[in-house]
Each structure stands twice: as C-alpha cells, then as structure tokens.
Amino acid sequence: MKITNSIMNYPERGKWGNPKWRGNCSGYVIYNLLDTFKPKKFVEVFSGGGTGQAVAQDLGYQNSIHLDLVNGWDALTDEIPCASDFVFSHPPYYDIIDYNKQRGSYNPHDLSNKMPYNQFITLLDKVNENIYNSLEKGGRHAFLVGDVRKAGKYYSIIKDMTWFGDLEDHIIKIQHNTSTANKNYANRSSNPLIRITHEHLLIFRKNELWCMNIKYTKDFNADIRQLKNITWHDLIRTAMEQLGKTAYLKDLYELLEGAKKAQNNQNWQAKIRQTLEIHPDFQNIDRGKYQLIA
DSSP: OOOOSSSEEOOSSSSSOOOTTTTTTHHHHHHHHHHHOOSSSSEEOOTTTHHHHHHHHHTTTTEEEOOOGGGGOOOTTTTSSOEEEEEEEEETTTTTSOHHHHHTOOOOOTTTTTTHHHHHHHHHHHHHHHHHEEEEEEEEEEEEEOOOTTTEEOOOOHHOOOOEEEEEEEEEEEOOOOTTTTTTOOOOTTSSOOOEEEEEEEEOOOOSSOOOOOEEOOOOOOGGGGGGSSOHHHHHHHHHHHHTEEEEHHHHHHTTTTSSSHHOOTHHHHHHHHHHOOTEEEEEEEEEEEEOOO
C-alpha cells in the first residue's frame, strides 16, 4: 500500500519478523515504503529481528541486503557492501533498549551502549554519513527514529543529529505498545510530562554526486543581556525576577550595566527609569524601589 500522507498509524506490527525483538518497527512501515518508492536494490541497516528481510521476501526482492550486529556486520567499522537506490535504517533510540541483551552478547560498537548523549549522536552521524555515501544518485535513505526522555530531560535525536542529503519527506508515525504506555504521570501536577507516542520517519535523497547537502544544529548558551534585540522591558523584568521581584534602582543599574543595550545607550540609566514608569507590571513602592507584579 502506497504512502499517501505524512501520518503513519499501524496499531498492529504485522506478521513479519520476530515479535519478541524489542524495538522492532511495524513491518507495514517497510512494506509501504517499498511499495511507494519501488527501489531496484533494497538495503536495510540495523535489521534486528528480521522484519525488513521478511517484508522484502514477501514483495519478491531476491537480492535485498540486511545488516546488523546480529549477523556480524558492524555499522561503525564495516562498509555497506553495495550501492543501492534505497536504504532503510532504524537505529537504537539512544540507550533506551539494551540490544546487547537482545543478542545475548556484548559488542563495544553497539549504539545502545551506555554512553554520553553527544557521543551517541557522533556515532549515529558516522553511520548516517556512510549510508548517504553508499547511495546511487537519486537514491533515498529512509530513517526511522523516536524522541527520548530521560530523568525529565527531552532528547530530540532528529534535531541533534546531522542531516546528510536533501530532506524529501518528514512523516510522523504513531507509536503503539510502548514501554511508557502504562506509566502513571498523574502525580506530577507540579511538573507534568506528556507521553511520547510518535516517531519520525525522515526520507533523505541524494540529488548530487559530489555536492552533499549537510545540516546540523549548534547548541550554545547565551546571556540574554548580550542580545541586541531584547527589549528593555524584558531585561528589567528578568533582572527583577533574579532580585526576588523587588529591587532598588541601584541594584538594577548594577545588574544591567554590562548589557549590550546599556553599552549602546549613554543614557541607559534614564532608560531603565522610563521603562519602569511606563509598564504596568512594575510598581513603585518606595523611593527608588520597585516591585514586579505578576
């Protein structure tokens, strides 16, 4: 069945592959990808429980290739053995599932090993670059991965990884029967958590032989006092929050003296006083003293 819209929803995983292999994606995902794009040569990376191979056999593929540590292929050290016009990959979602236990043996190159998140992203980037390089011109890499929350922190793998090639499609896949489905977040009223019940299916295309389109996200921390486009109102409100929502002018002057807006305005102290007077969320409660009103 061809894919006709950007939402996938398969409540059942289908008859393909080993249903006991944790993290196995629904065979309908692979089946419908192949039925939509009809590649001449199909390669699967992170083939795990055999779902992709069973689907390929059903569709009559005689020469598909399915690569995984299970069958002795190392994504970090081994080459993809042939060029193809279609690769499907479904990597570990960081360390959420220990695939060493699934296989029954430890491998230091398993991407599900316990490691810092940025190391996982670096290794995943290496695999994805190798996949892209193995594609023929016009070939596609269909990449399925989910988001992760650990200890209350949200990790978006597709945001943090490097993108190789031109993004052709972004499909949202609804998750079913996940390990978080039965978790009770009802008692977290002070810090509510929303269950992750979706995955991302990104389809990248290799449109050029020598020119590779690369996109990556750079994370950094910035002191908002050094931003040139922030308003005086937002600067003062933030300063008053830090000072306990009540502050004397001298304390505001001290906290904001080095701000970029202050450096660009020789009358910056007068600007602070003007801002305090014209905005209703600042209330003058004593001589030279102001309160932030919620």
